[in-house]
Amino acid sequence: MSSGLYALKPWYADRLAGARRALAARGVTPSTVTAAGVGFGALAGLVLATVRSPLAATVLVAALLALRLAAANLDGALARETGTGTRWGAVVNELGDRGAELAALAGCFALAPPWLVLLAMLTASAPSWVALSGAAAGAARINGGPVGKTERCLLLIVLAAVPAHADVLLVVLAAGSALTAAVRLRALHRALAPARFRTGRTT
Template identity: 80%
Template sequence: MRAGLYALKPWYADRLAGTRRLLAARGAAPDALTAAGVGFGALAGVALATVPAPLVATPLVAALLALRLAAANLDGALARDTGRSTRFGAVVNELGDRAAELAALAGCFALAPSWLVLLAMLAASAPSWVALAGAAAGAPRINGGPVGKTERCLLLVVLAALPAYAGPLLAVLIAGSVLTALARLRALHRNLAGATGVTGSS
């Protein structure tokens, strides 16, 4: 399942290959890139909340979220390239990805009702929950979707440009995230159909 902008990930990874080689040569730690991604997400949230001029906020938020996505792409790739991939590192990677997105969305508390922002945070996490649940059941990790991580970042850039429409834009993010979670769930059902002997606990 590679619907949406996630289909561009291989192309994007190629564009970052030089940066990845430079980081590997300098001994950069993959976890440091994960932390940097969280930091960039948090700074994007701060910009959303505190920069009132859309002409300034929009390129600033776009640049910070682009750096957040680059860090999310580089940390796992760097770990694989340098032989430092670990199962716990994968956990840190996932937690960092969620924290970066929630930190960026937190900036919307200054622009929209709190209940709507909280609902957006919940909905934005749902596609990843579905993908991780599927992986725990033995299915390949499902990414992408109509409103995946990259599309949600793009919506936040639009929100920075049009803060007066923060409510409707967050509603679009919520609806799109739920639709993405359902699409992934459907794909997982097809993938796991016929599988037997899979059990789990909560």
């Protein structure tokens, strides 16, 4: 499953090929790129919380989230390019992706009620939980959706431009993320329901 702006990922990866080769030539590790992505997300959140000029905030948030998305694409691609991919690296990659998004959303505490920001954080993570649960059950990793990672970044850029409507935009982000999780869950049910397998009791 690949829908929404995620369908542009192959095209975007091609645009980043030069940066990927340059990073590989300089010996930059995938984990360093992952950490940079978290840093870009945190800086975007800081801008949302502190920069009061909508124009300046929009430009800065757009640039930082573009770098955050680039890092999210480059860390895995760099690991494949250099043959340094590991299972632990995949864990770091996933944690970094979630950390970068939550750090950016944290900036909204200065613009909206805390309960709404926490709700947006929770629902923004739900699509990835569903995808990872499906992968753990043996299904192909499901990505994209009506409001995936890229769409959520775009909503934060709009929020930077019109902070007075932060509440509405966070509701859209939360509802869209929940819908995306539901769409992925339905696709997983269709893919896995016919399968017959034994599961062990867990506690």
